[in-house]
Amino acid sequence: MKQSLELNKEIFREMVKFYGETLNIPPLAAKIYAYLIFDFEKKGICFDEFVHVFAASKSSVSANINLLLNAKLINDFNTIKERKRFFRINENYINIRFEEIISRMKKEILILDQLNEFRKSKDQEEFQKFEIYRSLLIKNIKNIEETLHKI
CATH class of the missing domain: 1.10.287 (Helix Hairpins)
Structure with missing residues (x-):
C-alpha cells in the first residue's frame, strides 16, 4: 500500500512532538493525528494506511484511533463505494x-x-x-x- 499523503518529515516530527505533549496523547496517537493534518483535502485516511505507514500492529492502531475518536480530535466516516472506515481531523478541534x-x-x-x-x-x-x-x-x-x- 502506498502512502496517500505528501509529508514534510521535519514538520511532521515537530507536529508529533508538539501534539503529543499538548494533547497528552501517546506517540502513535500523535503520529496519527499529525498525519491526518496533512490531509488538506479532507478525503480521509483508511485504517490500513495507518498500519502500513507507521508499521504498527492493527491492535495498536485501533487503540490509538479509538483514543483520538473518544477525545473528539478526529471523526470517522464511510463512503458509499467502500466498506472501509476513513478518518479525518475533527473540524471543531x-x-x-x-x-x-x-x-x-x-x-x-x-x-x-x-x-x-x-x-x-x-x-x-x-x-x-x-x-x-x-x-x-x-x-x-x-x-x-x-x-x-x-x-
Whole structure:
C-alpha cells in the first residue's frame, strides 16, 4: 500500500512532538493525528494506511484511533463505494482545544480564590500580585471566547 499523503518529515516530527505533549496523547496517537493534518483535502485516511505507514500492529492502531475518536480530535466516516472506515481531523478541534484551555483557566481562578480566602493575608504586595495574575487569566478567557465566536 502506498502512502496517500505528501509529508514534510521535519514538520511532521515537530507536529508529533508538539501534539503529543499538548494533547497528552501517546506517540502513535500523535503520529496519527499529525498525519491526518496533512490531509488538506479532507478525503480521509483508511485504517490500513495507518498500519502500513507507521508499521504498527492493527491492535495498536485501533487503540490509538479509538483514543483520538473518544477525545473528539478526529471523526470517522464511510463512503458509499467502500466498506472501509476513513478518518479525518475533527473540524471543531480548535473549539475543543480552546474550550479545554478556558475550562482549566476557570478552574484555576476558582482554586486561587479559595486559596486567597483561606490565607486571609493582609500583605498588599502579595494581594496585588494575586489580582494581576487573576486579571490576566480573566482577560485571556475573554479573549479566547471572543476569538472562538468569530471562528
